Amino acid sequence: MNEKPKGGTHKHVGNCCQSELLTNLSTALKQWKQADTGDPVSKVCPGAIVAKNIEKRTLHAGIGSIPSGCEAPGGGLVYPKESKFIFHYQIRKMDADRTILDDTRKYGKTMEIYSGKEFQMDFWEHCLGTMLPGEVASFTVPPERLLAFPAVNKKLRDYMLNKTGGAAKHCCGLMGFQEQGGLGYPDLDELMVKPETLEFIFHLIRVDIPGSVRKETWIMNVEEKAKLVPVLREEGNQLYMRGDSEGAAAKYREALGLLEQLTLQEKPGEPEWVELDMARVPFFVNLAQCQFRLKQFYDVINSTTEALSRDPTNVKALYRRAKAYTETWDLNLAADDLRNVAKLMPDMSEAVVSELKALELKRSEQELKERRMLAGKLSIRSSSHSTSRPDVNS
16 A cells, blocks of 8 residues: 655645745745836846847838837937837747747737836836837747746736636735635646746737827826816817717716826815816716716716715706606606706796696606506406306306
8 A cells, every 4th residue: 555645735736736836926926026126228228138138039020110209329229118019929838839828819809018117027028129010029038037927927818818807805916826726727837836938929019109199097197187187078078069979978987087086196175185076077967968868867867966966056967967867757856956957047947947847747647647557457357357257147
């Protein structure tokens, strides 16, 4: 009989031992937390960094010359900070079969990263920084640069596969992986235990230089967000005038999101906070108008109520909520809002009286319809009872 091993046993994930996996995870997580203390000059010339320990091979030349504003001092290519790289990637092993680990074309998605935003696999930014738009290039990366790769690639693969995972838990990354028993992908678990040289093939589709397109809001500073708010309002108004209610609503929602972020920078109740909070009112009112056009009447009620919670005397919000209540058959609430409109704006009293009469007519028609339906049901029931009653004279 074979003797059982003494001491504790290690759980295996795929073909790799969990204790080794967790050790490597711990090392990778520590590396993520280390500050980037490299020479600032090296950040200006990404090609020099790549050349130190990453081999580049151009598979297809880029289209055209160096983009304007991307010329390095003394010649060469350097993209400014916050340049947006849009690209496809394929990751291969260096084995005899050149096993493909991931390929964005297979997933049907492109990848996007911004330079200077500390992407967790920093060498990606450096590699892309050596490429021209349209270029396809291969980069051979040694294991010492890939300790964090399996855990980061797990996130990318989850995103590409539209995996959302379970409920969020407040624990460190190492504990999370330990609870899961690994990364959830055997090939990545093995690379965590035994890092190896990998090939990264990038196809740089496009580079958006700062200033050429609008930044995504998550990389904007406070001043940029504040300047964008009125721009979004005007864009929303233009879309609404052209009949694009959905597009206009999206602009108003984006502006509301920015104002929400800006209020977080201020202390609640302070004048600056109040000013930003009140700035949301016209966006809620405009959003409600779009929602009414789209027949999203309960959303209209929510948006106008948000506006009125900040500005109870806003006539537009009251009137639009009254119209929405009418559509949802909350006729008493609609009448209350209409009477408040008349109090706040006496010039509209005549129009309000007309609206209230229309409400009463609608209520009467509905009550008549309900009485007829009830009478019909009673008639059917009475007829049913009479046909089922036995004839005592037969």
